[in-house]
Amino acid sequence: MTTEQTASTMQVVAVVGTGLAGLSSARALRELGFTGRIVLIGDEKHDPYDRPPLSKAFLAGEWDPAKIALGLPTDAGLDLDWRLGEQAVGLSPEGSGWVVDLEHGEGVRADGVVIATGARARKLPGQVLAGVHTLRTLDDALALKAELVPGARLVIVGGGFIGAEIASTAVMLGIDTTVVEMAPALLAGPLGDAAGAAMARIHEAHGVKVLTGVGVSGLTGESGRVAGVSLADGRSLMADVVVVGIGSVPNTEWLAGSGLTGPDGDLAGGVLTEEDGRTALPGVVATGDCTATHHPFAGRVTRQEHWTHAAQHPTQAVAVLIGAPAPVVAPAMRVPYVWSEQYGQHFQFAGHHQPGDEAEVVDGDLEDLTDPAFTVVYRREGEPVGVFGVGRPKVFGRWRRELAKRLS
């Protein structure tokens, strides 16, 4: 089946996953002129909502569920066929199209399929204890928030973006907060050791205890509830609440047997796609956190688990699906981009960092902890490949455009 045939015969598109990438796909289909039926299948019962606030203003209690809704009044005009609370369990060919099998309801027949099932939080192996949380969904955030009561001792396992954001929110709520990170610095993976160490100092200045270079060997419990965290060096921490923030796992199991694969031959690393979302199957595209793509910026296959990607990439993917010309994306918008908010400050990162890249502070001061404002540029063989900015959006914007030159 060629793309042209697919496009001309396409009457029903099934979008699987009703997160940001799924909703953005449905909107983009209409914006690009698709007039057929759009069926949206999502296993969460909630209408689409925004995840970034779950570790920030929502967890702090400043925002309510209405404020994180992704839906807009104009969405009513999109004429979407919603299947909320339904899990897709299989994808199989039928005639010239596909059937998305559902766990409970009847399968959905579609000419085109958008895979947007995102990812879920990775958990620690072992027994299930009350008081141990991960944070990915609205329900997770409500459960965690209920336990962040004054006087609680919180231990966060993992010092990545999610862990650092939860630490910032919790300590501002007056919670006794400790972060444990195996790497030598907080956020060392995305930011490198020097910027990561600066982040750790900012957290410590706000009262968070930061333990780096040490792993967690297990959790201890009493009567089914967590009581402590054991560290690999023999120390142990008392804890009333534990959050595990050790990365995510793409939701791809339902695609087993479909013929799709991931970067390492199995689907565990995400659905392998071209840069535009094309998969190995005709009439099937994938977008958002569930995908693994060769990104020209990184120069290798990566998963881009960031909001901006899940908001913008679906337009490219559905354009491929329905054979419409994809709108041109400005080079600066093709540079991978992630933001974070901690202690009321904006943190922005664009590009790609890998061990061995040289970090240079091009503006500001890494040592200023009270009102941090600095910009770090990462270079590989002398070429700028990444930029990290705190409280300096103008400088950051300029560097983001500088990085985009790598793509032209």
Add this chain to the structure above:
Amino acid sequence: MIRVCAVEEIPEGEAVRVESGPDGVPVAVFNVGGNYYAIDDTCSHQDASLAEGYVEEDDCAVECPLHATCFDLRTGQPSGPPARVPVRTHTVVIENGDVHVALSQATAQVA
């Protein structure tokens, strides 16, 4: 009409924020190549201050410092998600070397 500042107080590619216009809403005035534009300062997506954003002189636009939607300074229209709703534009009047803004009360039109 309210006085914002003297013209030389807004360098090229920069903006000045008027904390509270007559209707109580902060407004940002930008200098793009010697032309002045005024829009509501608060991004229509969440609550970032657009005066802090990067000014894209070629496109006459400002990039929101938080989630990077660009707003056209002439029309207030957003370039794409996350912001979908335009911001209001206001009229700038230069008089005796001062920048003044006449606030429009109209709500911006969704394109």
